[in-house]
Amino acid sequence: MADTETRSGSDELLFFVNGKKIVERNADPETTLLTYLRRKLGLTGTKLGCAEGGCGACTVMLSRYQTHTQQLLHYAVNACLAPLCSLHLVAVTTVEGIGSVARKLHPVQERIARAHGSQCGFCTPGIVMSMYALLRNNPTPKMADVEEAFQGNLCRCTGYRPILEGYKTFTVDGGCCGGRGRDNGCCMANGSGAEESSEEVVDESTSLFNAADFAPFDPTQEVIFPPELTSLSRGQRSASLRFRGDTATWLQPGSLDEFLRLKWKHPDARVVVGNTEVGIEVKFKNMVYPVILAPAFIPELNEVRHTEDGVVFGAACTLSHMAAVLRQEVETLPPHRTEVFLAVLEQLRWFAGLQIRNVAAVGGNIMTASPISDLNPVFMATGCKLTLMDKDGSRVVPMDSAFFPGYRRTGLRPQEVLVSIEVPFSRRSQFVSAFKQSPRREDDISVVTAAMSVSFAPGTAAVQQLRLSYGGVAAVTTMATATARKLLGRHWGEELLQDACSSLAEELSLDPSAPGGMVTYRRTLTLSLFYKFYLTVLQKLTEQGVTVDAVRPDYLSAADLFQAETPTSVQVFQAPEGPGQGDAVGRPMMHLSALKQATGEAVYCDDVPLYENELYLSLITSSKAHANILSIDAAAAEVMPGVVCCVFAADVPGSNATGPVQYDETVLADRQVTCVGHIIGAVVADTQLHAQRAAKAVRVQYQELPHVVTIQEAIAAQSFYQPIRTLQRGDLEAGFKQADHILEGEIHIGGQEHFYLETNVTLAVPREDGEMELFVSTQSASKTQALVAKALGVPANRVVVRVKRMGGGFGGKETRTTVLSTVAAVAANKLKRPVRCMLDRDEDMLVTGGRHPFYGKYKVGYLSSGKVVALDVSYYSNVGNSMDLSLSVMERALFHMENSYSVANVRGRGFLCRTNLPSNTAFRGFGGPQGMMVAESWITDVAQSLGRPAEEVRRLNLYVEGESTPYNQILHQLTLDRCWDECLSRSGYQQRRAAIDLYNRQNRWTKRGLAIVPTKFGISFTAAFLNQAGALVHIYTDGSVLLTHGGTEMGQGLHTKMVQVASRVLGIPCCKIHISETSTNTVPNTSPTAASASSDLNGAAVQNACEVLVKRLEPFKTKNPKGSWEDWVRAAYFDRVNLSANGFYKTPDLGYDFETNSGRVFNYFSSGVACSEVEVDCLTGSHKNLSSTIVMDVGHSLNPALDIGQVEGAFMQGLGLFTMEELRYSPQGVLLTRGPGSYKIPAFGDIPTHLTVSLLRDAPNDKAIFASKAVGEPPLFLASAIFYAIKDAVAAARGESGLSGPFRLDSPASCERIRIACSDRFTRLCPPAEPGTFKPWSVQV
Ligand SMILES: Cc1cc2nc3c(=O)[nH]c(=O)nc-3n(C[C@H](O)[C@H](O)[C@H](O)COP(=O)(O)OP(=O)(O)OC[C@H]3O[C@@H](n4cnc5c(N)ncnc54)[C@H](O)[C@@H]3O)c2cc1C
C-alpha cells in the first residue's frame, strides 16, 4: 500500500448519510459535517447554534464498524466539530433520516412534540438525535441514562421539563408520574406527595398529553448499518488516506509506523482525534494548520490493556470508552484497588457533554495541556505513566510537575506522539478524590479542578505519601509540592488541616489580575476542596478502624459527592369548559409546528434554499470601545479567494442614520466607533468561510478616546442619557418621619444574553423597481421594513419583510436584528444579488447587546411591624452606546419598583448610563424583573433587620384589592392574595420551613434556604400607540382559511393560539385554518411581537376579522342550517360575497403622563407567586434547586399546555438570570464570554428536583380575549424565589460565623458570590486584594 504522502491528488471519501451512499472526491479538511449536511446535501434539519460543541443543536448519530473489536458503534456527536474528512466508512444519521411528518414519525420525534417539549424548535432536532442515539444503544434506558444523554444539549425555551416528561415514556424507571396515575397507586394520591393541595377539586387536570396515544416504540424497526460499510471496513480500515483542501492537507495514516514516520516528517503537524480542541482553535482562534494527522483508527492507539499495575489506554481512546472500561473495573475489583478509577470517573461524570466525550480522546485532553483540564490533575496526583514514541523508539514518562513546562506546553519532543497512558490501581491505605468546580455542573469548564491522593502507613493515620494537584490556579496544572512535603509523616487531624490550609494559601496564591478572574474565589476553593478531601479521608480512616478524630456529624454532608436526582413535576390547570365539545380554546393543544420541528422539516430563515447567485456576508466590527476611525484598509481582504466586494458607509444609498426610536446609530460606522463590536463594514464573498477570513484581514486604524464601561464609571463621569425619569407619590419626608426604622442598601443585577438558539439571520433578495425582499428572523417585521427602506432611500412600499418562524427571540430580535438586516440589504442593493448572513454565536453575542445590567440604591422606612411606609430608590441601567428601547425599559423598571407591595410614600428615579458597550435592549420582562429585584432586596433587608420571617413581612405588605400603585392605577380583580395562599399551601411552606431549620442545625457546611416571592406584571406596551394590531383572514372556496396577523412566531405558540381563536369564532376545526408567515405586505404597520401582549392584541384583531366573516356567512347558514361550512362558503362565493376580511384592535383607555402622574399605564396585571427551596454547598458555592412551586394567574387559559410552557420556560430563564448567567467584560469593554463555553445558560440538570406549576383556577380576565391573560414575561421574575432562597441559606451559613442582619448579595447568585458570602475560616485565609491596586481581568458592568 502506498504511503499517504506518495500518492497524488485527494482520495475518495466514502460514507453514508441516512442510508444513501456518498462518494466525495473533494473533501476539504476544513469542512465540518454540519456545513456539508446543510450546504452540500441540503439537509437543514441539523441546526447550527454555536459551532463550538456547546449547545447540541447540531447533534447527529454516527455509526461505524470498529475492526479491531469487530463491534458496531452508534454514538451521538456534534456535527459542528466533526471534520468531514474523519467520516470515511462512517454512516451518518440525521433527524431527517429517522422519520418525517409526511412519511412516518419516529417515536422520539412524536413524543417530544406531543409532550410539548418543542417551542421554537431550534434545539429539537439535536435533542431528538441525542435520544435516538441513546435508544439505538439501549432500548430500555433508565432516567439517569436519559439525563446523561442530554448533558450536551441546551434549550432556551421549554425549561426542559416537558422534554424529560415526554422521554420518560421510553424509560424503565420513569419515576413519579406527576399525579397522572392516581388510580394505580400513585404516590401523590396516597398522601406521600408533599405537593398535593388539600382542596378537593373536581375539574382540575394534571395531564397535558396522553401517553397512551403515542405510537409504540419498536427497536427492531431501526435503519440497519449499511452492509457495504461493514465489508469495506473489514478490508480497508488500515488504509491510509489523503484529502487536500485550499489551506490544509488531511493525512490519515493506516498504521502506527506510518503515523510515526509522518510525524517525523511534519513535526509541526497537528494531530487530530476528536477535534474538540483543534476545531475550536481553527474556528475561533484563527489558527491555521497546513498538515493534519488523523490517527483515530490506528489499533494501538485504541487499545485497552491490563497490566500488573493498572489499565493502559491507547491515546485515541474516547472518554466515553474510558469511562465504560473503568466502570467495569470498579464493578469487578475490590474497592481498595479502584480509588484512582473512581476519581477519574468522578471527573468524567462532569466532563463536557456526551457528544464531546464520544469523540474526545484521553490523549487529546493530556496533550492540549490546558490549565483547566479535568483529567490531568487526577493523572498527576496518582502518578499515571505515559508512553511516548517517535520513529526511533519509545520512552515512558511519569505525569508529574515536570510534564507541563509552560502554558499549553508538554514535555513531548516535536517528532514524538503520545501512544498510551497507564492509569494505576490504588493500594490499600491509599485514598483518592477528585473535584471539579464550575459555574454550572453539566458541561462546563472548571474554575478550579483538583485531585488529591494520600497514602498512610498501614493501620495508622501517619501520612506516607501525599500528592495534591490543582487546575485553574496557575498557567499549568500544578502540584502543591511544598505543602505535600510539609505534611509527610504527620497525623491526619485538625493540626495538619490548619497547616495545610495556611501552606496552600501561600503556595497557590494567584495574581489579582490573573486571567479568568474570580481570584479570591479560586484561592478559597483550593482550601475548601482540600477540606472536603480531609473530611472524606477522615471518614474512610474511621471506617477502617484507624484512630483519628471522629468527624462531627454536622460536618458529614460536606464530604458528600453531588448526587443528581431525577426531577419530578406536577402541572395543574382547570379543565376547559368552553361552549362546545369541538371548541379548541382552553385545550392543551400541541404547538402547530411541533411535529415539523421534531423532524427537521420546519424551515427557519437560514434553511431557505440557496439562490443560485447568492453571496455570503461577514461583518467587520470595531475592536475598540471608543475611538475615531483614522483609516480602513481593505486591500488585502479584497483580493482574497471568493471575495466579491467590501461594503462601507459610503455604500449606504439612503440614510446612514438609524435606530429603532431615535436615529442615534449608524448603519455602518464612518467616523467614530462607540463600542467593541460596533459594525464598521462587511465583506461579501462566495462562502461564509471566505467572507469571514477576509473580514479578519481588513485593517482599521483607530485613535482611541476615553471610554466608560461600567455603571459606576458612568455615575462618576455623570454620563447619562436624558431624560432622567422620576415617579413619585405621597410625601416621602413624612413617610420617613413616620418610620420606626430606616435602612439603606444596594444591589447590582447583572445583564443577560438572550441566547436564542438561532442567532440573527437575514437573507436580502433584490427585486425590480428598487424592491427588496427580506427573510429575517425578527420579532419586528415593520420596524425592519422601515429601517431598511430608510437605509436604501426607498419608500417602505418597496420593502417586504417575511418571517416564517424564529428559533427563539425573547426580546433580542425586537430591534437589534436591524443592525444586520440593514447591512445585508445595503450589500444586496450594491451587488444586485441575494446576500445572506447568519451570525456566528460569538458575533451575535458581541454585536447585539442584551438585558440591561441595573444598579439599585435604596432607602426604606418601615414600622416595627414590618410595614413599609417610605421608599426612595434610584435605578441606574447600563444602556450602552445608543438609546434603543432603554427609556421604555427604565420606565417599566420604575412601574415595577414596588413589585407587589403597597407603599404609601415613594419616589423612584431612573438614570440611563451612557457607556461604551453594545446597546442593551429588550429582554423578556423589559426592565420589570430588574425593578422588582431591587424591591425584593429591600423587603428581605427589612425582614432580616427585624429578625422576622421574610414571608410574614412580604405578606404584610402585599397589595389588596382596590389599592393603587405609585402611578395611581387602582388594582381591580387582584389575584395576588389567592396566588400567595395557594402557593403557601401547595408548597407546604410551613412544614418545609421547620424541616429546613432542623436541617440547618444538623449541617454546618451545607445549608438549605426557602423563599416565597410574588410578582405583579403590568400588561400593555407602555408606549400607548403600540397597543394595536391587525389581522387578515381569507376564506377560499374549498372552505380552507388562510389566517395572517401582525404577530410573529418565535416558539411561544402565538400562531397556535390565533388558530384556536379563529377556530372558535368561525366555528370550524383548527385543521381548516392555516398560518403561513408574517409579512409586511399582508398586515402593515405592526407592533413588535413583544410586551407579552401579542395574544391579547392579535387575538382581538383575529376575532374582529372572523366576526366580520361570520356575519357575512350568516344568511347562507340560515338558509341552509343543515349544510356544512364548505356549503355556506361556496354559496357565499357564488353570491359574490367578499370572503376576505381584515381585523383591527386597539386597547382602549391607555395613556399615561409622567409629568402629572396620571392616566392608565396598563390594561391589567398578571400575577403569580413562587416558592423555592435550595441547598447550598457552603464550601464551593454550588447550590441544588430542590423544589419550586409556582402558582400563576393566566386568566382563562387559551391553551394550558402553551401557557405552562411559557411559565416554565420563563422561570428557567429567570433562574439563569438570577443564579447563573454572567457576562464578563474586560476593563476595556471587550466581551469575554462569547459562547456557550464561557456563558452558561441553565441546562437539563438545573431544573428544580420537584417542580409544580399550577394555573390559578376561576380567574377570568375581562380585559383580554376570551378572558385570558398574558403570560410570556410575567413568570420570569418568579425565579427570584430561588435567589432569595439562596440568600436565606447563605444567611444561615453566615450565622455559623456569628454574622447576622442584612447583607448585600448581587445578582446572579453565582457560585463565586455564594462562596464568598458564606464567610468562614477558609475565606478569611484568602482576603481579596485591595481594589485600585491591580487591574482586574473583568469588571462588573
Ligand atoms: C464543548 C466542549 C466541552 C469541553 N469540556 C471539557 C471539560 O469539561 N473538561 C476538560 O478538561 N476539557 C473539556 N474540553 C476540551 C476537550 O474536549 C478535551 O481536551 C478533549 O479531551 C480533547 O480531545 P480531542 O481528541 O478532541 O482533541 P483534538 O482536538 O483532536 O486534539 C487536541 C490536541 O491534542 C493533540 N493530540 C491528540 N492526540 C495526540 C497524540 N496521540 N499525540 C500527540 N498529540 C496529540 C493534538 O495535536 C491537539 O493539539 C471541552 C471541549 C469542548 C469543545
Ligand code: FES
Ligand atoms: S452547533 Fe454544534 S454544539 Fe452548538
Ligand code: FES
Ligand atoms: S424549543 Fe428549545 S430552544 Fe427553543
